[in-house]
Amino acid sequence: MPLPDKQALLPFLRWLPGIDRRTLGNDALAGLTGAILALPQSLAYALIAGLPAEYGLYAAIVPVLIACLWGSSWHLICGPTAAISIVLFTSVSPMAKAGSEHFIALILLLTFLAGLFQWLLGLLRFGALVNFVSQSVVLGFTLGAALVIAIGQVPNLLGVELPSQATALASLLQIGQHLPDVHWPSLAVAGITLLASLAIRRLWPRAPALLLGLLLGSLLVALLPARYSGEIALVASFAGSLPPFTTLDFNLNAVLQLLPAAVACGMLGLVTSLSIARALAVKSHQFLDANQEVRAQGLSNMLGPWFSGSLSAGSFTRSALNLQAGARTPLAGIFSALLVALFALFGASLLAHIPLPVMAAGILLICWGLVDLAAIRALRRVSHAEFVVMLLTFAATLVLELQTAIYAGVLASLFFYLKRTSQPRVRLWQDGDDEVLRIEGSIFFGACQYIQQLLQNSHAPRLVIDARHINFIDYAGVEMLHQEARRLQVLQRQLVLRQARPQVVEEILKLEGREGCPLHFEE
Numbered sequence: 413m414p415l416p417d418k419q420a421l422l423p424f425l426r427w428l429p430g431i432d433r434r435t436l437g438n439d440a441l442a443g444l445t446g447a448i449l450a451l452p453q454s455l456a457y458a459l460i461a462g463l464p465a466e467y468g469l470y471a472a473i474v475p476v477l478i479a480c481l482w483g484s485s486w487h488l489i490c491g492p493t494a495a496i497s498i499v500l501f502t503s504v505s506p507m508a509k510a511g512s513e514h515f516i517a518l519i520l521l522l523t524f525l526a527g528l529f530q531w532l533l534g535l536l537r538f539g540a541l542v543n544f545v546s547q548s549v550v551l552g553f554t555l556g557a558a559l560v561i562a563i564g565q566v567p568n569l570l571g572v573e574l575p576s577q578a579t580a581l582a583s584l585l586q587i588g589q590h591l592p593d594v595h596w597p598s599l600a601v602a603g604i605t606l607l608a609s610l611a612i613r614r615l616w617p618r619a620p621a622l623l624l625g626l627l628l629g630s631l632l633v634a635l636l637p638a639r640y641s642g643e644i645a646l647v648a649s650f651a652g653s654l655p656p657f658t659t660l661d662f663n664l665n666a667v668l669q670l671l672p673a674a675v676a677c678g679m680l681g682l683v684t685s686l687s688i689a690r691a692l693a694v695k696s697h698q699f700l701d702a703n704q705e706v707r708a709q710g711l712s713n714m715l716g717p718w719f720s721g722s723l724s725a726g727s728f729t730r731s732a733l734n735l736q737a738g739a740r741t742p743l744a745g746i747f748s749a750l751l752v753a754l755f756a757l758f759g760a761s762l763l764a765h766i767p768l769p770v771m772a773a774g775i776l777l778i779c780w781g782l783v784d785l786a787a788i789r790a791l792r793r794v795s796h797a798e799f800v801v802m803l804l805t806f807a808a809t810l811v812l813e814l815q816t817a818i819y820a821g822v823l824a825s826l827f828f829y830l831k832r833t834s835q836p837r838v839r840l841w842q843d844g845d846d847e848v849l850r851i852e853g854s855i856f857f858g859a860c861q862y863i864q865q866l867l868q869n870s871h872a873p874r875l876v877i878d879a880r881h882i883n884f885i886d887y888a889g890v891e892m893l894h895q896e897a898r899r900l901q902v903l904q905r906q907l908v909l910r911q912a913r914p915q916v917v918e919e920i921l922k923l924e925g926r927e928g929c930p931l932h933f934e935e
Contacts, residue, residue, distance in 0.1 A: 423704060424481045427741045435740045442739035443747025446489060446730050450752055452622045453730070455647070455763065456775045457492035458722075460561055462501045462510030463519060465647045465763055467722060468492055469756040470655040473749050475716035475724035480745035483708035484701040485689040489730040489745045490712060494778050495557040496681060496725050498564070502579075502813050503673035507666075518670065520717035521660055525667065525674035527713025527723075530682055534707030548795075549821035550683055551787055552802035556580075556809025556817065558782040561775060563587070568772035569602045571595025571644065580810045597636070598644050602769035605629030609777050622774050629770030645768040652760030654753055655719040676818045677723055678713075685709050685726030692735055729781065797828045834858040838866060839878075847872035848910075852881040855889030863889075867896045873905050876934075879912035885919050894923055897930035910934040 431439075450472050458468030472491040479490040500519055501510065508515035560580040567574045572593045574586055609625030633644055686702060693700040712724055734744055792799045805821030812820065836853025847870050855863060867875060885893075897907040909920070909931050921929055 423484065423708075424742070427486070428743075431741065431743065436743070438738045438740050439744040440747050442734050442744035443751060446734050446744065446748035447751035447755075448620055448623060449730055449733055450489075450491060450748060451755060452620075452626050452774060453727075453778065454492055454752070455766070456622075456771060456778060457494060457497040459647075459768075459771060460494060460497035460501060460564065460775060461492070461519065461722060462505060462515060463722060464511060464516075465766075466756065466760065467516070467720060469752055470720040471716065471722045471724055472752045473655050473721065473756070474719040475712040475721045476745055476749040476752075478712040478715055479708050479724065480742035480749070481708075482704075482711055483689075483742065484699075484704040485692060486696055486698050486741055487692045487731055487735045487739055487744075488685065488689045488705070488726050489734050489748065490685065490709070490724045490726055491730065492722060493684065493725050493727055494561055494775075494782055495554055495684070496677065496723050498557050498561050499673070499677055499680065499818075500723055501564070502560075503670070503677070507669065517661055518666060519722050520658060520720070521662070521666060522670045522674055522677065523713050523717040523721070523723040524660055525670055526678035526681065527710045527716070529675055529678040529710070531707055531710025531714055533678075533682070534703050534705075534710055537703045538706075546798065546801065546822075546825040547687075547787075548791060548798040548801040549805050549818070549825055550687070551784065551791060552805030552821055553680070553809060553818060554782050554784070555788070555802075556806045558779040560809055561782075562779045565772040565775045568645070568768045569599060569776075571598030571769060579812060595643060598767075598769040601629060601633055601636075601644065601767060602773040604632060605770045605773035606776055609773065613777075622777055625777065626766060626770055626774055629773060630766050633767045633770065634765070647763050647766045647768060647771060652757050654757055655721060658718060658720050660717060676816075678710075680818055681713070681723060681725035682706055682709060684728075688726040688728050688731050692731060695735065797832070798825075801825050801828060830858055835862050838863075840866075842872075843876070845872065846874045846876050846908075848876045848878055850878035850881065854884040854886075855882060855893070856884065856886045857888035860888050860892045864892050864896060867907070868899075874908055875900065875905065876908045876910050879909050879916060882913065882916055885916050890920050890923050893920065894930060901930055906932055908932045908934055 451469075454468035454472040455465045456468070458465050458471070461467075476489065476491050479488070500522065503522060504515055504518045508518055563580050563583050566583075566587050567590075570587075570590075570593070572590050572595065574583075574590060605625050605628065608628050609621045612619055612624050613621040636644075686705060689700055689705055709725070716722070716724055730748075734748075739745075788802065791802060801821060801824045804824045805817060808817035808820040833853065833856075836851055836855075836859055838852070839850040841848050849866060849870070851863065853859065893907070893909075900907050907930070909917070910933075912920075912933065917933065920931060923929070
């Protein structure tokens, strides 16, 4: 088999032969740094998704290895993320009790379906489809997801156990009814942990504030008198092991129920991953193959659930840290995954000492990091329509299930896009007896009525369409121009197309040919 085919099938052959001692050292150090950040994040994201803590570690091993080996980006690090975790939870919690075996099985099945959707998009070279999820939708969804996650952690902060709800609004109402049941030691420990983490982040920005906060909070609970610490819930313990092999149950009813959420999760994961990969590629001056990256994301999520890995996507914090730590190749992500695997095997007993209120405080810290106030302010200054889309998506995350909120945001974006394109920019002026109409945009079915009204408002003997900026015309546009030209012929007037592009002229002449065409053409 020729080498280019091998590289297409095994893309890691493009960078693996270039590894030397210096590159290996840089990647190993970056991998260690990434693993230190990945450990507390992965545990927190598992709890957000309603999974046992160890499943966060599993999701940071096999899916990360596959995404690094088959991806295109040098620095993108994947794994569980906050936004993906909350969508998984809200998608599956109405179908099974969080943390149960059935719940875990549905999460893994949903992950496989989302990965299959991603892989098919990459195989068909439809990677550009993710562009339909605009930045305003991502901003609104991320802001809403941060609030939804924070609301979901309030019971752990208060030390009360509440059943999960389908929407954030319902959860908030339920929490309000149980405020008298607050366990004050749990709330105090969570507050101290959060304040300590914020102080560390402010005083030592490069320090692992999340990890240090978890350590300080756990130590605080250990030092409390037994009558207080004994009532504070801890993370469930588990036997240390590598990710166990899991068989997936392809129950037809479950597959059909999960398909809408799988598409939403798949799109959200791709948008997140490609956005991060593109931003890093600009800084590192590398070429990014978007379709290869889409296929890699799909492959990681198709194979990951067989090894107990929930849905994986690009992590901005871990990827940015990977670049800043001096990573040269995707080998840094592989080192990070292997180090997490070692912890899952030998350090599992340490997790049972982490109190849930302390973990909840760490998750609140993650939530605050999701809020991009600068981008929201910039969006408001630049585009009021996109800002409205952001607000609609944000509101939808609070009153709807999260996967539905994504669809609502995409539909709002498409509505404003179609509204804008249905009224292309038009300039009108007199040139002697001629009236000239310059159309700057496409003439398609959505814009036909608007353009036809402009043409019918003209009373000049010759109506000239300056067509140099028309890149595309569909059948409805061609039919409308022919109709208007014939109407003007009856009135002994002319419709002239000036400086039209060859492809536009070709489309217009397909209807009746040049001899039968009622339009006149000018260079």
